[in-house]
Amino acid sequence: MNNEISTTTSGNLKEQQDTSLDLFKFEKGLITYLQESGLPSDSVLVPVPQRINVYRNIPDALFNLSPESRSNSLYISKFVAAVTAGLFDAALNYLWDETINELRNRVVHYDLNYFF
Structure with a gap:
């Protein structure tokens, strides 16, 4: 073992x-x-050790997404690319865009009254 x-x-x-x-x-x-x-x-650019720390945590975060959600998460892909490149400010923008996208999807799939 x-x-x-x-x-x-x-x-x-x-x-x-x-x-x-x-x-x-x-x-x-x-x-x-x-x-x-x-x-x-x-x-x-953000220093490489900081990029590696974030990069190392990405699989744990993706584990919570279904395969279907993952395959439709364009902004998560852009987030990973921006983190890898060292552009954390851009990465945060992409993460925000993905969040807004998910909220829009929830509004479409649920009744608007659900949010009020």
Whole structure:
């Protein structure tokens, strides 16, 4: 049993390290592009460790959604993309958009009096 746990843990650790390296490469390339274009590059992206923390929690949040809900959650996909890119302000906007979208769906499927 211990071998099974350590294999799973080391597999996840390897995956996290690969993700970290990919995010650092992406960040370096984007920052370089911004600088070469004469655009501001300081404080544009959230640090990679913070992105990884959010990214790590996404599966737990998605677990609560049905497969049908997940397949229709365009703004959740955009949220994940924005988090991965380090744009937390944009990610929050997408999360808000998904929330509003869900409220609209509930109004359509329930009687408006339900909300009053």
